[in-house]
Amino acid sequence: MRAVLEGRDALVVMPTGSGKSLIYQLPALMLPGLTIVVSPLIALMKDQQDKLVAQGVDAMAMHSHLTTVEARDLAKRVGEGGGEILYLTPERFKDRDFFEQLLTRTVSLFVIDE
Numbered sequence: 001m002r003a004v005l006e007g008r009d010a011l012v013v014m015p016t017g018s019g020k021s022l023i024y025q026l027p028a029l030m031l032p033g034l035t036i037v038v039s040p041l042i043a044l045m046k047d048q049q050d051k052l053v054a055q056g057v058d059a060m061a062m063h064s065h066l067t068t069v070e071a072r073d074l075a076k077r078v079g080e081g082g083g084e085i086l087y088l089t090p091e092r093f094k095d096r097d098f099f100e101q102l103l104t105r106t107v108s109l110f111v112i113d114e
Helices: 022-030 042-054 068-079 090-094 096-102
Strands: 034-038 059-062 085-088 107-112
Touching: 022 034, 022 107, 034 090, 042 059, 042 085, 059 068, 068 096, 085 090, 090 096
Parallel strands: 034 085, 034 107, 059 085
Antiparallel strands: none
């Protein structure tokens, strides 16, 4: 966590359920800007988003289970500066139009959560 807060890269290998997500979630709340988390696991992404939102964190998730309207609304929120943590599936991250919107934001952390 110290490396992340100091702006250094970190590779974290820990067993499932050991708290890896805290290594980026806590710094995400302490640093300015958006934290982008790319994960292929929609169920895990949604679970983490729900728990963060329940704690008052502006966490969002962009994935294939969203309706077209939900995805458009979320993209608009991102473009307008909303969100502290944004979970993305790899295919959403590769979407060129959405990526262009991300380029307008200050991104403090970029996380690959596998």
